[in-house]
Amino acid sequence: DAGVTQSPTHLIKTRGQHVTLRCSPISGHKSVSWYQQVLGQGPQFIFQYYEKEERGRGNFPDRFSARQFPNYSSELNVNALLLGDSALYLCASSRRDGYEQYFGPGTRLTVT
């Protein structure tokens, strides 16, 4: 079975631009969560979606938004990029209860 997939793998953007990151969960998983991992730190929770509804939001500004589609895939959007948004963005999928979260390989975003 395929694991969590994310695209693109790497991305370079300039300050002020907008970016869209994509995630496909493991087949049968209905919950998708997004995390930001800055170099040398643990992942920080951004959003959680279940059945296309936002179920949780971390301490991130409104420049960050996300959505989940009927096929349970998800997009993370970041507007007005700042240098500090440079990080590895991770997507995790799980069944409804969210206990076992499986991560994708991440998207490495560099903002210059």
Next chain:
Amino acid sequence: QQQVKQSPQSLIVQKGGISIINCAYENTAFDYFPWYQQFPGKGPALLIAIRPDVSEKKEGRFTISFNKSAKQFSLHIMDSQPGDSATYFCAASNSGSTLGRLYFGRGTQLTVWP
């Protein structure tokens, strides 16, 4: 505020030795405690997890010890191998809140040398 505190930040162990990583938490509502292994350039991989109704869980060379009264849990890697060299993260979540939002520790970089 760091919800989960992890130590040590780095750890060097000889091949065949025991690696021990410790974590502590404050929120007594946490009811799920996983450990993740992450290699450079990869996403975290779920290694082993425990719920507070048991004090120990073992899977192969990996063991979680859980002390509910002390609000601490630890990962033990027996017979450590060079292939275990990676960054390990402990985490905690509360099923009663956001369907298991994970709070991660800062990570421990483990190096196992031959």
